[in-house]
Amino acid sequence: MGTQKGKKTVLNFDSEEDVSKALAKYTADLSEKFIKEKGSFTVVLSGGSLIDTMRKLVEPPYKESVDWSKWWIFWVDERVVPLGHDDSNYKLAYDGFLSKVSIPSSNIYAINDKETPEGAAADYEARLKQLVESKILPLSAVSGFPKFDLMLLGMGPDGHVASLFPTRPHRHEKERLVTFITDSPKPPPPRITFTFPVINSASEIAMVVTGAELAYMVDVALGSAPPPDGIPPPCTEVSAEEELTWFLDKDAASKLQTSG
Numbered sequence: 001m002g003t004q005k006g007k008k009t010v011l012n013f014d015s016e017e018d019v020s021k022a023l024a025k026y027t028a029d030l031s032e033k034f035i036k037e038k039g040s041f042t043v044v045l046s047g048g049s050l051i052d053t054m055r056k057l058v059e060p061p062y063k064e065s066v067d068w069s070k071w072w073i074f075w076v077d078e079r080v081v082p083l084g085h086d087d088s089n090y091k092l093a094y095d096g097f098l099s100k101v102s103i104p105s106s107n108i109y110a111i112n113d114k115e116t117p118e119g120a121a122a123d124y125e126a127r128l129k130q131l132v133e134s135k136i137l138p139l140s141a142v143s144g145f146p147k148f149d150l151m152l153l154g155m156g157p158d159g160h161v162a163s164l165f166p167t168r169p170h171r172h173e174k175e176r177l178v179t180f181i182t183d184s185p186k187p188p189p190p191r192i193t194f195t196f197p198v199i200n201s202a203s204e205i206a207m208v209v210t211g212a213e214l215a216y217m218v219d220v221a222l223g224s225a226p227p228p229d230g231i232p233p234p235c236t237e238v239s240a241e242e243e244l245t246w247f248l249d250k251d252a253a254s255k256l257q258t259s260g
């Protein structure tokens with residue numbers, strides 16, 4: 001299991017719609033707080049169901065009240081396909097979120113889709129290091145890795161987060177900021193992903209998990225069921241420097257002993 005440095009909060013909601021509303025308010029509140037404190041808000045997105053659950057953030061009142069000009073967008077993982085491909089996490093986010101708000105395009109860090117997985121990971125890592133040098137991204141005083149303000153994570157039924165899969169050794173990478181995989185068990189096979197040292201250096205992390213097919217893994221991740229084959233899956237390793245907040249709907253929380 002990961003070492004929990006910050007606080008952990010588990011929020012249970014009646015429906016996915018309620019998760020979407022609460023996630024919008026949580027994100028807008030953090031945006032205001034970080035922009036007030038440091039003049040910018042660095043947000044790391046996942047792919048998958050997260051983007052649809054973020055839909056309330058691009059509706060009134062947040063669409064107008066959030067200062068999108070101060071946002072910076074990154075991806076915790078990306079499939080190494082052209083940015084316009086249906087498997088691209090960038091395209092998913094562009095269609096469902098980024099095209100609806102006015103974040104400066106120079107603040108949106110899509111991968112270089114002309115590279116191999118290894119090249120794309122090295123390129124993304126180099127660009128993050130440049131942002132550290134230009135003081136856009138601070139380094140965590142705890143880990144020495146870049147510290148993002150907010151990571152919005154999803155989880156797969158096998159307990160993967162980002163593109164860190166239970167059966168792949170790159171989940172244990174401790175030196176690199178960004179690594180790659182060419183044989184992801186979930187298609188498409190070529191992907192790049194932030195490593196745990198970077199993920200766990202974030203100030204705030206939201207784990208956004210909805211749907212009954214994730215109920216067992218939620219139980220494992222929150223420590224109330226034993227992990228499959230006795231091996232803790234990646235979702236058990238997530239922790240944030242300030243606060244990790246789980247957003248669960250009733251179905252995802254259905255196996256937890258104490259929900260509500």
Ligand SMILES: O=C1O[C@H](COP(=O)(O)O)[C@@H](O)[C@H](O)[C@H]1O
Pocket residue numbers: 045046047048049050077078079089153154155156157160161162163186
């Ligand atoms: O492949 C991926 O899967 C995870 C989980 O997706 P979900 O649809 O179960 O929410 C996602 O977080 C990751 O970014 C994506 O590349």
